[in-house]
Amino acid sequence: xPDEKKLDSKMFRAPLxxxxxxxxxxxxxxxxxxxxxxxxxxxxxxxxxIQDTVVFFGSARIPCHDEASSHLxxxxxxxNASVRKxxxxxxxxxxxxxEARRLAFLLSEWSIQIPARRRRFVVTTGGGPxxxxxxxxxxxxxxxxxxxxxxxxxxxxxxxxxITPALNFEFHYFFMRKFWFAYLAKALVIFxxxxxxxxxxxEIITLAQTQKLAxxxxxxxxxxxxxNKVLNLQAMVDAGTIxxxxxxxxxxxxxxxxxxxxxxxxLTEHHLGPTPKRVGEAMPEIAKTNP
Numbered sequence: 001x002p003d004e005k006k007l008d009s010k011m012f013r014a015p016l017x018x019x020x021x022x023x024x025x026x027x028x029x030x031x032x033x034x035x036x037x038x039x040x041x042x043x044x045x046x047x048x049x050i051q052d053t054v055v056f057f058g059s060a061r062i063p064c065h066d067e068a069s070s071h072l073x074x075x076x077x078x079x080n081a082s083v084r085k086x087x088x089x090x091x092x093x094x095x096x097x098x099e100a101r102r103l104a105f106l107l108s109e110w111s112i113q114i115p116a117r118r119r120r121f122v123v124t125t126g127g128g129p130x131x132x133x134x135x136x137x138x139x140x141x142x143x144x145x146x147x148x149x150x151x152x153x154x155x156x157x158x159x160x161x162x163i164t165p166a167l168n169f170e171f172h173y174f175f176m177r178k179f180w181f182a183y184l185a186k187a188l189v190i191f192x193x194x195x196x197x198x199x200x201x202x203e204i205i206t207l208a209q210t211q212k213l214a215x216x217x218x219x220x221x222x223x224x225x226x227x228n229k230v231l232n233l234q235a236m237v238d239a240g241t242i243x244x245x246x247x248x249x250x251x252x253x254x255x256x257x258x259x260x261x262x263x264x265x266x267l268t269e270h271h272l273g274p275t276p277k278r279v280g281e282a283m284p285e286i287a288k289t290n291p
Contacts, residue, residue, distance in 0.1 A: 037176040041169055045184070048166055051118035052271070053147060053184040054107060054263065056100060057200045058131025058191030058222075059093075060157070064101075068094040093192065096223060097134040100191050102256035103222070104138030104146075110264055112144050114272070121186060121267060122147055126177075127168065128157045131191045136162035149177050178203065186271050187218035187263055190250075192226040208249050209242070216270040219250040220259055227252065 023029050063071070068091040075087055104123045111121040123139035125132035127148025139146035140162045148163035150170050159168050171177040182204060190201050201221075207213050221227050236242045253259040 034173060034176060037171055037173055038179070041180055044166065044169075048145065048164075049118045050122055050145075050147070050167070050184065051116070051120055052122070052186045053124040054111075054121045054187040054189065054267075055124045055181050055185045055200075056104060056131060056135035056189045056191065057126070057193060057197045058096065058100060058134075059193040059197065060126075060128045060130040060132060061194075062093050062097050062130040062134075062192070063090055064097045064134070065091070065094040096191050096226075097131065099222070099256050100131045100134035100189075101138035101141075103189065103259045104135040105142045106138075106256060106260040107263055108139040108142035108144035108146070110260070112142065119145060120272075122167075124149065124181070124185070125163075126150065126181075126196075127159045127163060129160055131193065133160035133162060135189075136160055140164075149180055151177050182207075182217075185217055186215070186267060187220065189220045189222055189259065189263075190227075191222045192230075198230075205246075205249050209246055218263065218266050218270070220262065221250050221252045222254070222259060224252050224254055 017023065018032075024032060068087070072084075072087040072091050075084060107121065108123055111119075114120045122145055123135050124147040125135045127136075127150035132148070136146045136148060137160070145164040145167060146162065147167040148159050148169065150157060150159050150168070151174065152170065152172050159170075169180070171180075178200070181200065185204075188200070188204055190197060201219070204217060205219060208217065208219070233242070233247055237244050237247060251262055253262060
């Protein structure tokens with residue numbers, strides 16, 4: 001008769017640690033979940049030959065012009081004034097969707113012509129609707145690859161349909177998602193948005209102000225009519241809480257063509273130079289290392 005204990009030990013072999021789902025999903029496995037949100041995107045970026053990016057931020061609530069116009073036309077005649085006012089506001093704000101789409105198109109059309117083996121200045125967004133969708137859409141229409149860094153939220157945010165499938169990412173940790181926004185970025189384009197947009201703007205401009213960036217990240221604020229109402233950074237200069245030169249850490253633009261010309265010229269100056277950098281250089285680091 002075979003030894004039953006030996007048979008049992010073979011039948012109930014312990015799982016490998018990296019296949020142990022209860023452990024990986026436990027507090028003790030958190031470090032491995034965090035590491036996976038670094039290593040897995042890094043592998044995909046390398047496979048897709050992404051060298052660097054231009055990141056578009058802005059509200060997820062801004063619709064395209066056709067959607068906003070259709071919604072306004074379909075409102076019943078008895079709709080109350082506040083709802084009608086909101087629909088008119090959405091139609092007015094929809095210009096930013098179309099302008100983000102146009103700017104992403106112009107930038108991508110230019111970037112795919114840069115002679116390099118790795119892809120330069122790839123349009124990247126948070127992967128959702130609104131301005132994010134507009135930028136991914138414009139890049140796709142130009143025939144370029146485009147990145148979406150989505151996040152799991154209580155109210156599910158689904159990726160928009162214009163992201164390149166191989167570059168569609170889903171994150172659990174906000175800080176790892178923000179790391180990937182900044183790590184490859186050579187420029188940020190900040191369209192009208194809410195708290196999340198401001199969060200990204202202030203994080204990067206603080207790193208620039210405190211000289212914690214090992215590279216030049218251009219910061220473009222799009223839409224002076226909106227941002228001059230939302231932000232009054234001159235008041236901070238007047239109060240002495242920031243320096244006058246800190247205002248120069250970003251550039252305000254008001255048209256896709258103006259934004260594109262600034263990005264093209266500045267990206268060429270700071271990151272291409274007279275001749276493109278050697279292909280295959282190491283991915284940049286976001287922060288200077290301590291001595």
